[in-house]
Structure formats: C-alpha cells, structure tokens
Amino acid sequence: MQKTIIAMSVVTLLAGCAHMSGGHHGGDHHGGDHHGKAGHHGAHWSYEGDTGPAHWGDLSPDFALCKTGKEQSPIDIDTASVQPGNLGPIEFHYQPLNGFEVINNGHTFKVPVNNGSYAVIGGKRYELLQFHFHVPSEHTIDGEHVAMVAHLVHKAADGQLGVIGVLMREGAANPALTPVWQHLPQDEGKASGSATVDIMSMLPADKTYYNYSGSLTTPPCSEGVNWNVLKNTVSVSSAQVDAFTRVFPKSARPVQPLNGRVVTVNH
Numbered sequence: 001m002q003k004t005i006i007a008m009s010v011v012t013l014l015a016g017c018a019h020m021s022g023g024h025h026g027g028d029h030h031g032g033d034h035h036g037k038a039g040h041h042g043a044h045w046s047y048e049g050d051t052g053p054a055h056w057g058d059l060s061p062d063f064a065l066c067k068t069g070k071e072q073s074p075i076d077i078d079t080a081s082v083q084p085g086n087l088g089p090i091e092f093h094y095q096p097l098n099g100f101e102v103i104n105n106g107h108t109f110k111v112p113v114n115n116g117s118y119a120v121i122g123g124k125r126y127e128l129l130q131f132h133f134h135v136p137s138e139h140t141i142d143g144e145h146v147a148m149v150a151h152l153v154h155k156a157a158d159g160q161l162g163v164i165g166v167l168m169r170e171g172a173a174n175p176a177l178t179p180v181w182q183h184l185p186q187d188e189g190k191a192s193g194s195a196t197v198d199i200m201s202m203l204p205a206d207k208t209y210y211n212y213s214g215s216l217t218t219p220p221c222s223e224g225v226n227w228n229v230l231k232n233t234v235s236v237s238s239a240q241v242d243a244f245t246r247v248f249p250k251s252a253r254p255v256q257p258l259n260g261r262v263v264t265v266n267h
C-alpha cells in the first residue's frame, strides 16, 4: 500500500511539473526567445518553495543570471535618488486589439499583440509583443507595492526588449481590463474574446516615467532590458485583483539590488 502511494506521488509530481512547463519557457513570458522555440521548455519554476525566486538561479544553467546578474529587475525606485533624464516622452503608437487571446501560461495571464502597435523610447522603436500582469506590483516606489502591475513587453529591431510597467492601485474597477477579465482561462491554456481591447486606455493620462537598465523578472532573468515604469498609477478593483489571485496567488519576484545603477525620471 505504501509503495503504491509513493509511486502515485512521484507520478503526480512529474505530471505537475510537466503541466506547468508545457508549452512555455521562461523567456516567452517576457517575449524573449533566448532558447529558440519548440522542444525547449526550460526548468520548472514558480513563486514559492523549492522552485521559488531564491532558487531560480540553481534550477538550470540557463537561469544562472537570476543569481549572478548585477542588473536585475524588479527594483525599488527610491524617488529621492532618481536623476533627471533626457529621453523625452515615450511616443505611444498603440492600436486597439479587435479580438484577442488570453493565455494562462502557468505563471500569469498574457495577451499577445501583433497588430503593428509600437512605442518609441528615447528615439528607439520597440514593437509591442504582449502584455501580462503581476500581483502585487513587482517594482516598488519608495518601498511600496501597489495591488497589481501590467507589463507591456516590446522588442526593438536589434533584439533589445523594452518593457513599460503600468502600476495599478486598488480602487475603482478598471474598465480597460474588462474585456480580458471576462475570458481569463482558469487552467493552463488559452481563451479568446471578440471584444475590442483599447490598450491606450490602460495607461494613465500623465505618462511621466522612470527609466533604467534591468532584466526579465522571470527566468532566465536575461539582462539588457530597457525598463520604463510609469510614475502615475491607474486603478484596479479588489474584485479584479481577486480574479487574478484565484488562479495565481503569487506572481511577483522580490526587488533586486540596484548595484550602482541610475534611475532617471523622464517627461
């Protein structure tokens, strides 16, 4: 009897990991394709326990930067130390998504974008690849998290990733999220909606932003990511946050050391 239980446990563990990593690899979460495509799923990782953030760097040689990297994300943005920047405003060229997919990749809900939307940051053009969410926010401002964050992941022609973070403070429901939130897949896989998602309406009116050089906040923690966290927040209701945490109770990597990096504020 005991043997049977042990054997079943092993099967369950294996199945659990295969399920979590199936059809997904770390870089995919943030739009990178560091490991090529089919056939490479990377090691299983999570947000707690033996496969949590403190262990990511040990789970696979591919994830070494999670442990050894010196320019990791997220960070705490200490507003007293922020320097004036000269990047100018981000130019947003986002088109509405007329119909969309929502992917539950085992770590977050992700909406792919492939409709010509792009942003120009410091004169460089980045194509919008996808957006996804974390609860609570990964970056903190003066040590403080907000309820949720949207990460809009872009890629430039030279391969550099550029992420724009939109901090969401708990308050009124956010109507920009409604179409997506009506189709959140409860299990790993995808769902689709026919409504229009107005990506621009996910952004605050004042688009002042903090800029610094960081990394993917998920394995493989690749560096060289152009990070842009909007200073102003938008709202999200507790019900909207709850709908996310029912599926993903934890989804935020702890803040990482700054190691001398400078964060600039740009208008």
Ligand SMILES: [Zn+2]
Pocket (backbone or CB within 6 Å): 030, 132, 133, 134, 151, 217
């Ligand atoms: Zn993210």
